[in-house]
Amino acid sequence: MxxxxxxxxxxxxxxxxxxxxxxxxxxxxxxxxxxxxxxxxxxxxxxxxxxxxxxxxxxxxxxxxxxxxxxxxxxxxxxxxxxxxxxxxxxxxxxxxxxxxxxxxxxxxxxxxxxxxxxxxxxxxxxxxxxxxxxxxxxxxxxxxxxxxxxxxxxxxxxxxxxxxxxxxxxxxxxxxxxxxxxxxxxxxxxxxxxxxxxxxxxxxxxxxxxxxxxxxxxxxxxxxxxxxxxxxxRGLTAPDVIERPLRGLELLVPENVVFDAAEPGVVAAFEAALERFQSAGASVSRTIIPAFNEILDLMTRYGPLVTAEAFALHQERLAGPDAERMDHRVVMRTRLGSRTTAPDYIAILEARRRLIGGVDRLVGDRILAFPTVAHVAPPIAPLEENDELFFATNNRTLRNTALGNFLDWCGASIPCGTGESGMPVGLLLSATASRDEALLGAALAAEAVVRGDFV
Structure with a gap:
């Protein structure tokens, strides 16, 4: 033992x-x-x-x-x-x-x-x-x-x-x-x-x-x-305060845009099979376009990602000195992109973020969102170490679905839902709007066995 x-x-x-x-x-x-x-x-x-x-x-x-x-x-x-x-x-x-x-x-x-x-x-x-x-x-x-x-x-x-x-x-x-x-x-x-x-x-x-x-x-x-x-x-509690929610009557919302773009067939198949298990357990599933997803991607194209701007502000002095030579060159390259985001750009990102969070909160309401955590399974290490262009493209693709939740200040839980290409694990991401962590975790407690299916 x-x-x-x-x-x-x-x-x-x-x-x-x-x-x-x-x-x-x-x-x-x-x-x-x-x-x-x-x-x-x-x-x-x-x-x-x-x-x-x-x-x-x-x-x-x-x-x-x-x-x-x-x-x-x-x-x-x-x-x-x-x-x-x-x-x-x-x-x-x-x-x-x-x-x-x-x-x-x-x-x-x-x-x-x-x-x-x-x-x-x-x-x-x-x-x-x-x-x-x-x-x-x-x-x-x-x-x-x-x-x-x-x-x-x-x-x-x-x-x-x-x-x-x-x-x-x-x-x-x-x-x-x-x-x-x-x-x-x-x-x-x-x-x-x-x-x-x-x-x-x-x-x-x-x-x-x-x-x-x-x-x-x-x-x-x-x-x-x-x-x-x-x-x-x-949170300093001596005992958990999350209450398991019944699956019957749980409302799941599946976005139809962005999160499935270029998704591997095995990932989609594992996700859809989990949704069928949800419905068999009494949960309801609806699908909709979330326009904010495309707006977030447009914002990043126009102004640069919020994370990159703030990372550059944190590391600006380090990047200008000898320490930059001792850092991963891919981290240096990506962080320096934050210098392109001006102060007016940064303010515009924050204002757009507040607006988008409010709009999505009204659209989602009390529902729990569900989509693949990542649109692909874990790729091999060696090609990514050898090819910077592939590294950056794969990194962007890997972060895409989850980063939407960070920008919108969602809470989220990734649960294994099966396997995809090469028998590698696939994650199903349940998310809720800001500060609804108890609702999210209560739903995830009830949903875990259904989401996993026969995944061990």
Missing amino acids: SKSFGAMSVAQLSVLIQSGAADPVDVAETVFESIANYADKAVFTTLLEGRAMEEARASSKRLREGRSLGLLDGIPIAWKDLFDIEGLPTTAGSVVLAATAPASCDAAIVGLLRRAGMVAIGRTNMSEFAFSGLGINPHYGTPVNPRGTDLPRIPGGSSSGAGVAVAAGLVPVAMGTDTGGSVRIPAAFNGIVGYKATSGRHVMDGVYPLAKSLDSLGPLCRSVRDAVWIDAAM
């Missing part, structure tokens, strides 16, 4: 720990053993074995004394290399930050989950400065998608190591960030669950930013229930 601790869901492992059938110290030790034995060394950038064992021993003592902190006490968690960890520099997947001053304290969200009893295992790899949906990193290596059986495939980004760590059974949950899809994309590509919260739902202190107007947090895990439990602790 111990060898599979990291491959369990949070809920499964919690039952063992709370009942005394598993000890947090043994759990942590076997997790580190699994990581040491895992062939791909690009999943983690830093392991926190000393800290983790101290936290695990404290958890074990509490449980023996009948002082459990709750459902998450003793559960291992991995942290994306954007979260401050006391005593370590926060490198954000880049070598240029490796010599910066160590963090004086944990990021606020790290502290909240530590207070819930969770055990910090290490930091996971990522796209440099979180600025890619593919997960390729030339500095620390690219984690290989464990679902691929034919050739090495991308993990998705930017939370690449987080997605692989969970999908490979190394940890039950890993924390990511999502600015354009960085939680939901690796979840979809690796066949796991990824929840992106409404921006502002979780405290961001001590999290290295990409674009503050769009940044949000969320866990990558094995089940929606796991995401609900983690989300509660991220």
